[in-house]
Amino acid sequence: MRSPAALAAEGLREVRRVNPLVHHITNSVVTTFTANVTLCLGASPVMAPSIEESPEMVEAAGVLLLNIGTPDRAQIESMLAAGRKANGKGIPIVLDPVGAGATRLRTEGALELMRELKLSVIRGNAGEVMTLCGKSGAVRGVDSTGAEPDRQAFAELSRRTGAVVAVTGPVDFVTDGKREAAVEFGHPIMGRVTGTGCGATTIVACFVGAGGKPLERTVGALAAYGIAGKLAADKCEGPGTFVPFFLDALASLSEESQSWK
Numbered sequence: 705m706r707s708p709a710a711l712a713a714e715g716l717r718e719v720r721r722v723n724p725l726v727h728h729i730t731n732s733v734v735t736t737f738t739a740n741v742t743l744c745l746g747a748s749p750v751m752a753p754s755i756e757e758s759p760e761m762v763e764a765a766g767v768l769l770l771n772i773g774t775p776d777r778a779q780i781e782s783m784l785a786a787g788r789k790a791n792g793k794g795i796p797i798v799l800d801p802v803g804a805g806a807t808r809l810r811t812e813g814a815l816e817l818m819r820e821l822k823l824s825v826i827r828g829n830a831g832e833v834m835t836l837c838g839k840s841g842a843v844r845g846v847d848s849t850g851a852e853p854d855r856q857a858f859a860e861l862s863r864r865t866g867a868v869v870a871v872t873g874p875v876d877f878v879t880d881g882k883r884e885a886a887v888e889f890g891h892p893i894m895g896r897v898t899g900t901g902c903g904a905t906t907i908v909a910c911f912v913g914a915g916g917k918p919l920e921r922t923v924g925a926l927a928a929y930g931i932a933g934k935l936a937a938d939k940c941e942g943p944g945t946f947v948p949f950f951l952d953a954l955a956s957l958s959e960e961s962q963s964w965k
Contacts, residue, residue: 708887711924712931715911717959720746724766724913726906729753729783731773731802734899737947738771738906744954745928747910755782759789767824767913768795771902772813773802780813787821796824796912799867800905804828805835823867824918827905833871837861853877859884868918872904876926880919887923889930891937897946904929907954928957 705711725748730738735751742749752761755778762768768790770783790797799821801814814836818826826833830853837857853871862869863881871877876887894900904926911925912918936949 708923708927711920712927713959715921715924716928716957718914719910722914723748725764726767726909726913727762727765728769730771734902737899738902740951741903741906744951745910755785758782758786762786762790767909768797769909771800772810775809775813784820791822797821798825798909799823801828801832804832824912825868825908825922827870827908830871830873868922870922878923885923887926889927891933893937893946894933896943
């Protein structure tokens with residue numbers, strides 16, 4: 705596999721060339737932020753959470769993003785309806801199991817989506833993904849408790865579901881069950897701003913929606929996201945000024961990997 709920086713540059717070029725429509729069924733906390741992340745990368749966002757239109761909307765999309773950050777049963781039913789339509793059309797699905805392990809609704813909802821739909825990528829923190837692997841006690845609220853990640857379990861989850869599994873943290877880990885990669889870009893301040901984890905899922909969806917192999921696209925997406933975070937952290941004064949610098953950094957990322965340091 706090529707370097708994360710090279711994969712980031714390639715994926716970014718494809719996103720800007722293809723301009724995929726990213727259909728988000730996501731949480732109310734991050735809607736504006738993730739829409740802006742999508743736009744800054746060169747993709748197009750649409751937020752269509754209602755079951756009355758979500759299956760219809762996904763037919764025009766390049767990718768479907770499912771994020772359970774503020775779940776209710778109606779939202780999960782809409783995700784299932786849109787997801788089944790996406791599967792029938794060959795449209796990739798990216799799942800963010802936000803807070804899986806914290807409550808029964810979140811855990812059972814994420815497991816149901818994983819069981820009923822063919823997913824292309826699962827992106828979460830270590831605690832959330834460990835919950836999907838059948839391990840408990842790794843999540844508090846929507847945050848990982850810092851329990852030791854189990855890479856073998858993550859690879860097995862990938863083999864069992866057929867989805868690329870991306871576990872983000874100080875060092876991101878990505879696997880398709882056979883191959884794996886570590887992505888070391890990023891900055892600690894990103895963990896102090898609401899929505900940056902959901903934004904990571906968004907950039908993965910943008911890259912996957914532009915076509916290509918999900919493993920390479922996911923590695924490239926997380927590398928691009930991390931380098932933008934580092935660039936923004938170098939300029940901001942704290943969490944409050946980080947977000948505008950971060951969006952600017954995403955929009956100005958070079959498509960040449962040799963410029964990434």
